[in-house]
Amino acid sequence: AQAVAAPNGGDVIANLFEWNWNSVAAECTNVLGPKGYGAVQVAPPADSIKLSGAHPWWEVYQPVSYGLNSRMGTEAQFKAMVTACHNAGVKVYADAVINHTAGVNQTSTSSYGGATFNPVGYSYANIPYSSADFHGSPPCPNSNLGINDWNNVTQVQECQLLSLSDLNTESDYVRGKIAGYLNSMVDAGVDGFRVDAAKHVAQADMANILSRLHSTVWGARPYVYQEIFPGSSGQLAPAAFEGNGSVLEFTYAYKLKDQFNGSIANLKTFGASWGLEPSDKSAVMVTNHDLERDRTTLTYNDGSKYQLAHIFELAWTYGTPQVYSGFRFANKDDSPPADANGYVTDTNCSNNTWTCTDRDQGIANMVGWHNAARGQSVANWWDNGGNAIAFSRGDKAWVAINNSATAVTQTFTTGLAAGTYCNVIHGDVTAAGTCTGGTVTVDATGKATTTVPAGDAVALYTQAPPCTA
Numbered sequence: 069a070q071a072v073a074a075p076n077g078g079d080v081i082a083n084l085f086e087w088n089w090n091s092v093a094a095e096c097t098n099v100l101g102p103k104g105y106g107a108v109q110v111a112p113p114a115d116s117i118k119l120s121g122a123h124p125w126w127e128v129y130q131p132v133s134y135g136l137n138s139r140m141g142t143e144a145q146f147k148a149m150v151t152a153c154h155n156a157g158v159k160v161y162a163d164a165v166i167n168h169t170a171g172v173n174q175t176s177t178s179s180y181g182g183a184t185f186n187p188v189g190y191s192y193a194n195i196p197y198s199s200a201d202f203h204g205s206p207p208c209p210n211s212n213l214g215i216n217d218w219n220n221v222t223q224v225q226e227c228q229l230l231s232l233s234d235l236n237t238e239s240d241y242v243r244g245k246i247a248g249y250l251n252s253m254v255d256a257g258v259d260g261f262r263v264d265a266a267k268h269v270a271q272a273d274m275a276n277i278l279s280r281l282h283s284t285v286w287g288a289r290p291y292v293y294q295e296i297f298p299g300s301s302g303q304l305a306p307a308a309f310e311g312n313g314s315v316l317e318f319t320y321a322y323k324l325k326d327q328f329n330g331s332i333a334n335l336k337t338f339g340a341s342w343g344l345e346p347s348d349k350s351a352v353m354v355t356n357h358d359l360e361r362d363r364t365t366l367t368y369n370d371g372s373k374y375q376l377a378h379i380f381e382l383a384w385t386y387g388t389p390q391v392y393s394g395f396r397f398a399n400k401d402d403s404p405p406a407d408a409n410g411y412v413t414d415t416n417c418s419n420n421t422w423t424c425t426d427r428d429q430g431i432a433n434m435v436g437w438h439n440a441a442r443g444q445s446v447a448n449w450w451d452n453g454g455n456a457i458a459f460s461r462g463d464k465a466w467v468a469i470n471n472s473a474t475a476v477t478q479t480f481t482t483g484l485a486a487g488t489y490c491n492v493i494h495g496d497v498t499a500a501g502t503c504t505g506g507t508v509t510v511d512a513t514g515k516a517t518t519t520v521p522a523g524d525a526v527a528l529y530t531q532a533p534p535c536t537a
């Protein structure tokens with residue numbers, strides 16, 4: 069275990085999809101820590117298949133060894149990234165691909181970290197796994213080993229998702245290897261896992277694997293949030309996995325898109341009554357790498373709606389919020405910016421290749437707003453019956469969101485103490501207590517008259533040092 073700073077206490081997760089390790093480290097130091105993000109989610113860190121032609125982003129969802137030399141950098145760079153994030157007070161959550169290894173249809177035998185393997189033969193020498201460590205038929209009832217019935221527990225959990233070699237997670241040996249992989253990361257400082265394809269691993273198998281995990285270097289149990297696409301019922305529904313940890317809230321992302329394309333006044337009741345999983349079990353999101361490609365959620369192509377949805381997510385009281393920063397793509401299978409050999413190159417937020425949502429001034433400052441509002445209930449709700457809303461979080465923070473094409477000028481009840489507040493959507497408070505953008509004055513009765521421009525927001529909160537001008 070390393071000597072580390074303490075976690076900053078925040079809970080907002082920046083999902084830096086397929087940023088390489090050096091870029092994640094720099095982001096923790098320069099942006100995520102200073103802005104109060106509590107954690108960063110990083111791409112799958114294991115060595116993965118390297119195809120012979122183009123290098124789609126999804127190569128990393130086909131692990132071929134549990135070594136940490138990967139498409140995103142070396143093991144040393146991975147460990148240096150974890151240390152840099154910890155030194156900035158930011159936890160690290162890794163995307164854990166544990167349901168499967170590479171696709172049985174893949175003929176490549178080369179990888180980013182130099183592992184020895186052959187997918188067609190179910191052979192992974194560095195772990196090692198051989199054909200006995202994978203599900204065949206039986207237990208999968210289909211001779212082609214595919215999933216035909218997505219409501220059949222045996223098929224979903226013991227057949228192959230997308231022809232990906234399905235690990236026999238019932239076996240003590242496989243459980244031990246997966247736990248060993250996860251513990252190699254925990255021992256390096258990793259604080260939790262986004263569990264990929266968790267719906268495809270039997271709950272009892274996952275529980276056994278999790279029971280073997282070490283405590284983190286910051287003295288906690290690893291935070292676990294599972295990828296469970298909704299749509300199946302009973303034992304395959306998100307709720308059936310909550311005994312093992314939290315779940316990614318897909319329904320939240322879909323409904324948020326619907327409201328921002330409809331009327332956000334409806335969000336007044338947004339929560340469990342909408343069919344969402346319980347708040348304390350929900351890792352909520354505006355989008356992720358799969359959903360932005362499916363176009364089933366808002367994406368960076370949606371302009372102000374995308375920004376405002378993140379602002380709403382950070383202001384609302386539901387779940388553990390994520391901010392998603394990926395790369396721009398024209399085609400679904402595009403590679404992230406990479407060198408000629410497929411290794412991902414440093415994130416550049418200014419040449420239109422990466423989306424860098426985590427740095428957006430309004431979104432990044434809403435992380436501080438979110439942290440200041442912690443534990444405070446929603447109060448002073450206002451809406452215009454259409455696409456403008458406002459609310460406070462107790463007497464600590466207030467936001468107005470205008471998702472319409474016309475400016476809204478209104479005298480709002482903010483719940484805040486009298487004073488001058490920086491609109492953090494467009495301004496930062498300097499060490500001297502001045503605001504680099506516009507300010508809003510709250511009077512002795514807690515009221516403020518302000519204009520919220522079209523497709524924009526105004527957000528105020530009690531900060532230290534206070535904003536005075």
Ligand code: LM2
Nearest residue numbers: 126127129130171172173174230231232264265266295358
């Ligand atoms: C996930 N969650 O459960 C990830 O969020 C998702 O991005 C992954 O799919 C999936 N599960 C497996 O980890 C991605 C991508 C797929 C890709 C797989 C494996 O969306 O298109 O499948 O990663 O790399 C690709 C090919 C597919 C082929 C498969 C196996 O697109 O046609 O299946 O590889 O060779 C025959």
Ligand code: CA
Nearest residue numbers: 225234268269
């Ligand atoms: Ca499985």
